[in-house]
Amino acid sequence: MRLENKVALITGGGSGIGEASSELFAREGAAVGVCDLNADTAESVATRIKDAGGRAIALQADVTSRADVERVVDAIVGEFGGLNILVNSAGVSDRGAPADYDTDQTWQWVMDINVSGTLLPCRIGVEAMRKSGGGSIINLSSIYGLVGRTEWLGDGFSAYAHSKGAVLQITRDLAIKTAREGIRVNALCPGFAHTALTAGLRDNPELLARMEEAHPMGRLGEAIEIANCALFLASDEASFVTGTALSVDGGYTAQ
Numbered sequence: 548m549r550l551e552n553k554v555a556l557i558t559g560g561g562s563g564i565g566e567a568s569s570e571l572f573a574r575e576g577a578a579v580g581v582c583d584l585n586a587d588t589a590e591s592v593a594t595r596i597k598d599a600g601g602r603a604i605a606l607q608a609d610v611t612s613r614a615d616v617e618r619v620v621d622a623i624v625g626e627f628g629g630l631n632i633l634v635n636s637a638g639v640s641d642r643g644a645p646a647d648y649d650t651d652q653t654w655q656w657v658m659d660i661n662v663s664g665t666l667l668p669c670r671i672g673v674e675a676m677r678k679s680g681g682g683s684i685i686n687l688s689s690i691y692g693l694v695g696r697t698e699w700l701g702d703g704f705s706a707y708a709h710s711k712g713a714v715l716q717i718t719r720d721l722a723i724k725t726a727r728e729g730i731r732v733n734a735l736c737p738g739f740a741h742t743a744l745t746a747g748l749r750d751n752p753e754l755l756a757r758m759e760e761a762h763p764m765g766r767l768g769e770a771i772e773i774a775n776c777a778l779f780l781a782s783d784e785a786s787f788v789t790g791t792a793l794s795v796d797g798g799y800t801a802q
Protein backbone atom coordinates (compact mmCIF):
# COMPACT_ATOMS: atom_id res chain seq x y z
CA MET A 548 0.00 0.00 0.00
CA ARG A 549 1.33 3.40 -1.01
CA LEU A 550 0.00 5.52 1.88
CA GLU A 551 0.42 3.17 4.82
CA ASN A 552 0.52 4.99 8.20
CA LYS A 553 -0.35 8.33 6.56
CA VAL A 554 -3.14 10.66 7.66
CA ALA A 555 -4.91 12.70 4.98
CA LEU A 556 -7.29 15.66 5.04
CA ILE A 557 -9.31 16.04 1.86
CA THR A 558 -11.43 19.17 1.44
CA GLY A 559 -14.34 18.87 -0.97
CA GLY A 560 -14.16 15.18 -0.06
CA GLY A 561 -17.89 14.68 -0.45
CA SER A 562 -17.98 14.88 -4.25
CA GLY A 563 -16.06 14.43 -7.49
CA ILE A 564 -12.27 14.52 -7.35
CA GLY A 565 -12.21 14.84 -3.54
CA GLU A 566 -14.53 11.87 -3.18
CA ALA A 567 -12.45 9.72 -5.56
CA SER A 568 -9.26 10.77 -3.74
CA SER A 569 -10.76 9.99 -0.32
CA GLU A 570 -11.70 6.46 -1.35
CA LEU A 571 -8.46 5.82 -3.24
CA PHE A 572 -6.24 7.11 -0.43
CA ALA A 573 -8.13 4.97 2.10
CA ARG A 574 -7.66 1.88 -0.11
CA GLU A 575 -3.93 2.70 -0.15
CA GLY A 576 -3.80 2.64 3.66
CA ALA A 577 -4.33 6.28 4.68
CA ALA A 578 -6.65 7.38 7.47
CA VAL A 579 -8.83 10.02 5.81
CA GLY A 580 -10.61 13.11 7.11
CA VAL A 581 -13.39 13.63 4.57
CA CYS A 582 -14.17 17.34 4.82
CA ASP A 583 -16.99 19.09 2.98
CA LEU A 584 -19.43 21.96 3.33
CA ASN A 585 -22.11 19.34 2.75
CA ALA A 586 -22.29 17.22 5.93
CA ASP A 587 -24.39 14.49 4.27
CA THR A 588 -22.02 13.77 1.38
CA ALA A 589 -18.97 13.86 3.68
CA GLU A 590 -20.72 11.38 5.98
CA SER A 591 -21.69 9.00 3.18
CA VAL A 592 -18.13 8.93 1.74
CA ALA A 593 -16.64 8.30 5.20
CA THR A 594 -19.20 5.57 5.85
CA ARG A 595 -18.40 3.83 2.53
CA ILE A 596 -14.68 3.90 3.41
CA LYS A 597 -15.33 2.38 6.85
CA ASP A 598 -17.70 -0.24 5.41
CA ALA A 599 -14.88 -1.28 3.06
CA GLY A 600 -12.54 -1.73 6.06
CA GLY A 601 -10.75 1.64 5.86
CA ARG A 602 -10.30 4.46 8.39
CA ALA A 603 -12.17 7.74 7.95
CA ILE A 604 -14.02 10.52 9.73
CA ALA A 605 -16.52 12.95 8.24
CA LEU A 606 -15.95 16.63 8.97
CA GLN A 607 -18.40 19.35 8.00
CA ALA A 608 -16.64 22.67 7.40
CA ASP A 609 -16.52 25.79 5.29
CA VAL A 610 -12.96 26.11 3.98
CA THR A 611 -13.23 29.91 3.99
CA SER A 612 -13.61 29.90 7.80
CA ARG A 613 -10.40 29.84 9.85
CA ALA A 614 -12.32 28.54 12.87
CA ASP A 615 -13.78 25.67 10.82
CA VAL A 616 -10.43 24.70 9.30
CA GLU A 617 -8.68 24.81 12.69
CA ARG A 618 -11.45 22.63 14.17
CA VAL A 619 -11.10 20.13 11.32
CA VAL A 620 -7.30 19.87 11.59
CA ASP A 621 -7.54 19.51 15.39
CA ALA A 622 -10.16 16.76 14.98
CA ILE A 623 -8.00 14.79 12.53
CA VAL A 624 -4.88 15.11 14.66
CA GLY A 625 -6.92 14.10 17.73
CA GLU A 626 -8.42 11.09 15.97
CA PHE A 627 -5.44 9.81 13.96
CA GLY A 628 -2.40 11.33 15.72
CA GLY A 629 -1.06 13.72 13.04
CA LEU A 630 -1.43 15.05 9.51
CA ASN A 631 0.71 14.04 6.53
CA ILE A 632 -1.38 14.78 3.43
CA LEU A 633 -3.70 17.63 2.47
CA VAL A 634 -5.73 17.66 -0.75
CA ASN A 635 -7.46 20.99 -1.38
CA SER A 636 -10.30 19.88 -3.66
CA ALA A 637 -13.11 22.14 -2.39
CA GLY A 638 -13.92 24.49 -5.24
CA VAL A 639 -16.61 26.24 -7.25
CA SER A 640 -17.03 27.94 -10.62
CA ASP A 641 -18.82 31.20 -11.40
CA ARG A 642 -21.76 29.19 -12.71
CA GLY A 643 -22.48 27.92 -9.17
CA ALA A 644 -22.83 31.39 -7.59
CA PRO A 645 -26.15 32.38 -6.02
CA ALA A 646 -28.56 33.55 -8.75
CA ASP A 647 -28.95 37.08 -7.34
CA TYR A 648 -25.19 37.82 -7.31
CA ASP A 649 -23.87 40.47 -9.70
CA THR A 650 -20.49 40.15 -11.46
CA ASP A 651 -18.52 41.64 -8.57
CA GLN A 652 -20.21 39.49 -5.94
CA THR A 653 -19.68 36.37 -8.06
CA TRP A 654 -15.99 37.18 -8.53
CA GLN A 655 -15.51 37.62 -4.77
CA TRP A 656 -17.45 34.43 -3.97
CA VAL A 657 -15.29 32.35 -6.32
CA MET A 658 -12.05 33.93 -5.07
CA ASP A 659 -13.04 33.41 -1.42
CA ILE A 660 -13.71 29.69 -1.86
CA ASN A 661 -11.07 28.77 -4.45
CA VAL A 662 -8.22 30.99 -3.22
CA SER A 663 -8.77 31.70 0.51
CA GLY A 664 -10.30 28.24 0.83
CA THR A 665 -7.04 26.76 -0.47
CA LEU A 666 -4.67 29.09 1.38
CA LEU A 667 -6.26 28.65 4.83
CA PRO A 668 -6.03 24.83 4.92
CA CYS A 669 -2.46 25.15 3.58
CA ARG A 670 -1.45 27.54 6.36
CA ILE A 671 -3.12 25.58 9.14
CA GLY A 672 -2.24 22.19 7.65
CA VAL A 673 1.46 23.06 7.40
CA GLU A 674 1.62 23.66 11.17
CA ALA A 675 0.23 20.17 11.82
CA MET A 676 2.54 18.64 9.19
CA ARG A 677 5.59 20.23 10.81
CA LYS A 678 4.63 18.52 14.08
CA SER A 679 4.10 15.26 12.15
CA GLY A 680 7.59 15.31 10.61
CA GLY A 681 6.63 16.42 7.08
CA GLY A 682 3.94 16.01 4.50
CA SER A 683 2.53 16.55 1.04
CA ILE A 684 -0.03 19.14 -0.09
CA ILE A 685 -1.94 18.83 -3.37
CA ASN A 686 -3.89 21.88 -4.55
CA LEU A 687 -6.54 21.59 -7.25
CA SER A 688 -5.85 24.22 -9.88
CA SER A 689 -7.12 23.71 -13.45
CA ILE A 690 -6.20 24.02 -17.12
CA TYR A 691 -7.59 27.54 -16.57
CA GLY A 692 -4.79 28.21 -14.12
CA LEU A 693 -2.41 27.71 -17.07
CA VAL A 694 -4.28 29.13 -20.08
CA GLY A 695 -7.10 31.62 -20.60
CA ARG A 696 -10.70 30.45 -20.48
CA THR A 697 -12.00 29.64 -23.95
CA GLU A 698 -14.52 32.16 -25.33
CA TRP A 699 -17.33 29.70 -26.07
CA LEU A 700 -17.67 28.95 -22.33
CA GLY A 701 -19.11 32.44 -21.81
CA ASP A 702 -18.49 34.20 -18.51
CA GLY A 703 -19.11 31.09 -16.44
CA PHE A 704 -15.39 30.58 -15.82
CA SER A 705 -13.97 34.13 -15.65
CA ALA A 706 -13.34 34.42 -11.93
CA TYR A 707 -12.60 30.70 -11.99
CA ALA A 708 -9.55 31.22 -14.22
CA HIS A 709 -8.32 34.09 -12.03
CA SER A 710 -8.69 31.95 -8.93
CA LYS A 711 -6.92 28.93 -10.39
CA GLY A 712 -3.94 31.06 -11.44
CA ALA A 713 -3.71 32.23 -7.82
CA VAL A 714 -3.80 28.62 -6.62
CA LEU A 715 -0.67 27.94 -8.69
CA GLN A 716 1.18 30.87 -7.13
CA ILE A 717 0.13 29.80 -3.61
CA THR A 718 1.51 26.37 -4.50
CA ARG A 719 4.87 27.64 -5.74
CA ASP A 720 5.33 30.14 -2.91
CA LEU A 721 4.52 27.63 -0.17
CA ALA A 722 6.63 24.93 -1.84
CA ILE A 723 9.72 27.13 -1.66
CA LYS A 724 8.98 28.09 1.95
CA THR A 725 8.59 24.51 3.16
CA ALA A 726 11.09 22.75 0.86
CA ARG A 727 13.63 22.16 3.66
CA GLU A 728 11.05 21.01 6.17
CA GLY A 729 10.05 17.79 4.38
CA ILE A 730 6.79 19.34 3.19
CA ARG A 731 6.10 19.15 -0.55
CA VAL A 732 3.45 21.33 -2.20
CA ASN A 733 2.17 20.63 -5.71
CA ALA A 734 -0.81 21.42 -7.90
CA LEU A 735 -2.92 19.44 -10.33
CA CYS A 736 -4.31 21.12 -13.44
CA PRO A 737 -7.18 18.94 -14.66
CA GLY A 738 -9.08 19.38 -17.89
CA PHE A 739 -12.86 19.02 -17.84
CA ALA A 740 -13.99 15.94 -15.94
CA HIS A 741 -17.26 14.14 -15.30
CA THR A 742 -18.17 15.56 -11.87
CA ALA A 743 -20.97 17.64 -10.35
CA LEU A 744 -18.96 20.80 -11.15
CA THR A 745 -19.43 20.31 -14.89
CA ALA A 746 -22.91 18.72 -14.81
CA GLY A 747 -24.66 21.93 -15.96
CA LEU A 748 -22.35 22.19 -18.97
CA ARG A 749 -22.53 18.52 -19.94
CA ASP A 750 -26.34 18.69 -19.96
CA ASN A 751 -26.06 20.74 -23.16
CA PRO A 752 -25.17 18.25 -25.96
CA GLU A 753 -23.59 20.91 -28.20
CA LEU A 754 -21.44 22.24 -25.39
CA LEU A 755 -20.47 18.73 -24.34
CA ALA A 756 -19.30 17.93 -27.89
CA ARG A 757 -17.25 21.15 -27.93
CA MET A 758 -15.72 20.37 -24.56
CA GLU A 759 -14.78 16.85 -25.69
CA GLU A 760 -13.32 18.16 -28.95
CA ALA A 761 -11.19 20.71 -27.04
CA HIS A 762 -9.25 17.84 -25.46
CA PRO A 763 -6.94 16.12 -28.00
CA MET A 764 -7.98 12.76 -26.52
CA GLY A 765 -11.54 13.60 -27.61
CA ARG A 766 -13.12 13.02 -24.21
CA LEU A 767 -13.46 14.42 -20.70
CA GLY A 768 -11.58 12.96 -17.75
CA GLU A 769 -12.88 10.85 -14.88
CA ALA A 770 -12.46 11.84 -11.23
CA ILE A 771 -10.40 8.71 -10.56
CA GLU A 772 -7.90 9.67 -13.30
CA ILE A 773 -7.22 12.89 -11.38
CA ALA A 774 -7.23 11.12 -8.01
CA ASN A 775 -4.56 8.72 -9.31
CA CYS A 776 -2.27 11.70 -9.94
CA ALA A 777 -3.04 13.10 -6.49
CA LEU A 778 -2.05 9.70 -5.10
CA PHE A 779 1.33 9.87 -6.85
CA LEU A 780 2.00 13.38 -5.50
CA ALA A 781 0.87 12.35 -2.01
CA SER A 782 3.06 9.25 -1.94
CA ASP A 783 6.79 8.96 -1.24
CA GLU A 784 7.26 8.10 -4.94
CA ALA A 785 7.10 11.86 -5.54
CA SER A 786 9.82 12.56 -2.94
CA PHE A 787 11.74 15.01 -5.23
CA VAL A 788 8.64 16.71 -6.66
CA THR A 789 7.64 20.07 -5.22
CA GLY A 790 6.32 23.38 -6.55
CA THR A 791 5.09 21.82 -9.77
CA ALA A 792 1.83 21.95 -11.71
CA LEU A 793 0.89 18.60 -13.22
CA SER A 794 -1.53 18.79 -16.15
CA VAL A 795 -4.11 16.00 -16.18
CA ASP A 796 -5.99 17.12 -19.23
CA GLY A 797 -5.97 14.70 -22.14
CA GLY A 798 -3.58 17.06 -23.94
CA TYR A 799 -5.70 20.26 -23.60
CA THR A 800 -2.76 22.53 -22.72
CA ALA A 801 -0.38 20.85 -25.19
CA GLN A 802 -2.12 22.59 -28.12
Ligand SMILES: NC(=O)c1ccc[n+]([C@@H]2O[C@H](COP(=O)([O-])OP(=O)(O)OC[C@H]3O[C@@H](n4cnc5c(N)ncnc54)[C@H](O)[C@@H]3O)[C@@H](O)[C@H]2O)c1
Nearest residue numbers: 559562563564584609610637638687689739740742743744
Ligand atom coordinates in the same frame (compact mmCIF):
# COMPACT_ATOMS: atom_id res chain seq x y z
N1 LIG B 1 -14.41 18.69 -12.64
C1 LIG B 1 -13.62 19.38 -13.41
O1 LIG B 1 -13.82 19.41 -14.64
C2 LIG B 1 -12.44 20.13 -12.84
C3 LIG B 1 -11.46 20.56 -13.73
C4 LIG B 1 -10.37 21.28 -13.23
C5 LIG B 1 -10.28 21.55 -11.88
N2 LIG B 1 -11.26 21.11 -11.04
C6 LIG B 1 -11.13 21.46 -9.64
O2 LIG B 1 -11.11 20.31 -8.84
C7 LIG B 1 -11.71 20.59 -7.57
C8 LIG B 1 -12.80 19.58 -7.31
O3 LIG B 1 -13.78 19.73 -8.30
P1 LIG B 1 -14.91 18.63 -8.57
O4 LIG B 1 -15.06 18.54 -10.02
O5 LIG B 1 -14.62 17.42 -7.77
O6 LIG B 1 -16.19 19.43 -8.01
P2 LIG B 1 -17.45 18.93 -7.17
O7 LIG B 1 -18.44 20.01 -7.30
O8 LIG B 1 -17.81 17.56 -7.57
O9 LIG B 1 -16.88 18.88 -5.67
C9 LIG B 1 -16.51 20.05 -4.99
C10 LIG B 1 -16.83 19.88 -3.52
O10 LIG B 1 -16.39 21.06 -2.84
C11 LIG B 1 -17.35 21.32 -1.81
N3 LIG B 1 -17.28 22.73 -1.42
C12 LIG B 1 -17.69 23.83 -2.13
N4 LIG B 1 -17.52 24.93 -1.40
C13 LIG B 1 -17.01 24.55 -0.20
C14 LIG B 1 -16.64 25.25 0.97
N5 LIG B 1 -16.75 26.57 1.07
N6 LIG B 1 -16.13 24.52 2.00
C15 LIG B 1 -16.01 23.18 1.93
N7 LIG B 1 -16.35 22.46 0.85
C16 LIG B 1 -16.86 23.14 -0.20
C17 LIG B 1 -18.70 20.98 -2.45
O11 LIG B 1 -19.68 20.77 -1.46
C18 LIG B 1 -18.35 19.72 -3.24
O12 LIG B 1 -18.58 18.57 -2.48
C19 LIG B 1 -12.21 22.03 -7.65
O13 LIG B 1 -11.26 22.88 -7.05
C20 LIG B 1 -12.31 22.28 -9.13
O14 LIG B 1 -12.18 23.64 -9.44
C21 LIG B 1 -12.33 20.40 -11.48
